[in-house]
Amino acid sequence: MAENYQFETRCIHGDGGFVEGHPYGAVSVPIFQTATFAHPGIGKSTGYDYSRESNPTRYELESVMSSLEGADDSIACSTGMAAIGICLELFGEGDHILCTEDLYGGTVRMFESIGEKRGLKFSYVDTSDIDLVRKNIRKETKALYIETPSNPTMRITDFAEMRKLADEFGLLILADNTFLSPYFQKPLQLGADIVVHSGTKFLGGHNDVLAGFVCVKGKELSEKLRYTYKTVGCSLSPFDSFLVLRGIKTLSVRLERQQENAKKIALWLKNRPEVTEVYYPGLEDHPGYEVNRKQATGAGSMLSFRVDTVERTRKILESVKLISYAESLGGVESLITYPMLQTHGDVPVEIREHLGITEDFLRMSVGIENAEDLIKDLEQAFQ
Ligand SMILES: Cc1ncc(COP(=O)(O)O)c(C=O)c1O
Structure with a gap:
């Protein structure tokens, strides 16, 4: 049952009700270290069939992330790069994505290699300059890809201004929220459509696990992204899901x-x-x-x-x-x-x-x- 808890409480309990669902009343989420789940009968499911698609430990983590980011769905991936990678599948040949110019270098590498090979086009501007963003929107532009603070020169992009442009030109806004985490910034509430994270960083918090997230608003985006996710198989393992859940408790x-x-x-x-x-x-x-x-x-x-x-x-x-x-x-x-x-x-x-x-x-x-x-x-x- 969804409760109206404050952020700090939701880091630990999500929207509430998890412990009631844990076997034996375990206070911490059990690690369901299983690849597959037995069917109770033909055409029947326990709610889980195969861990590439979904797993109870990972589900609990995804629910906490949705609660923290204010998302309709959160998808836990094996790394931050995997999370960014599945977002690229939302776009097709000839589509243009306008990006913050000092993005994390690995993101630029993915855009310039895998993205370009698939026929996507990218350009990079200082997105703290609203006029420059407007000038660089083309007729093929489909999305703005933002990091704020940017990496590593810490420039700040105004989400409200980006939303106005996105509405005017019919664009999606993707925001990498790794640097501030939902504790300090909630891009979905500020106008973004998709938030990505390297969960390896503040969310995991202990330099001991790699993880990534895509957090979205709306059923359509969620369904498209989940389809790519189960198809490419970049799922976060049950044990790593447990580690990130544990990390988030102290975020x-x-x-x-x-x-x-x-x-x-x-x-x-x-x-x-x-x-x-x-x-x-x-x-x-x-x-x-x-x-x-x-x-x-x-x-x-x-x-x-x-x-x-x-x-x-x-x-x-x-x-x-x-x-x-x-x-x-x-x-x-x-x-x-x-x-x-x-x-x-x-x-x-x-x-x-x-x-x-x-x-x-x-x-x-x-x-x-x-x-x-x-x-x-x-x-x-x-x-
Ligand atoms: C801002 C940002 N986004 C994404 C990534 C990629 O995340 P990962 O290393 O978990 O794949 C990083 C990694 O350093 C990052 O700093």
Whole structure:
């Protein structure tokens, strides 16, 4: 039975009623580690037939995600890339998708290789500039694909403005909500039609599982996406579904602490003479600060910064002790990444340079450690 619980409660109990459905009253969801389900009779089903299509552990996770994102349906995939991949099947030859220009590099790789091979066309603009988005809509444009904050330069796109354009030109809006998670931002309530996630990041939260989600409004989109999902078979395993469910239980407390730490680090970086620029949408002088405040309840815990010399960039990466020099983001452990070589390594050089993803640019995912310890670690790495 759907209850009107607050977000923090829904992270743990969904809309309510799960425990009543668990065998023996298990408080935590059992891991239904089974590939197939016996039929009670000819033409009869327990509700589950084969785990590629659906599984009770995964179903519980999908229900929690729908509750958090305000979706009609959420589809749990094996990775974030798999989630983005099934969305491409909504489009056909000649269709054009207009994207935020600094998307996650893996998404650009998928669009430019698999997408282009299937005859889809992509172009990339700064979607924080509404006029530029309007100018780049073509007659073949079918969708806007948005990341806000963008990755890794943290630009903010105004969902309400994108919705107006989408209504005017009959477009779908797809939003990658990995960076803020539904705790801080709910794109479906702001005008998006489809939300994708790398569940590997804040939702899983512990750097120990890969997962992805597609969360949608409306039966038609849900049916199309579910058809591709069961056909390509990119389902999240029962055990990984359990891990992500467990991760989501602490989403609100982790993100509060991560954001608090990120703010402290952003301010500390701003006062360092070696740092030439800090990109964090929680700073009042960030160009997207007001728009982010209007549409999200927080700025999250992702930040990027630029230092004075290339040598210093390399020195920082090789000297951090507590913070790991590693790809990925969103977990309890703080990570520092070199986007030029890692997350955006496959983005063509001229585009990278246009975006400012150069040798002096670093991205940090701030975890839940003690903020003073993190700052001390950065301080020794700067010297
Ligand atoms: C914003 C964003 N979207 C999607 C992905 C892809 O997710 P996954 O690594 O789970 O496939 C990533 C991975 O880093 C990401 O940062």
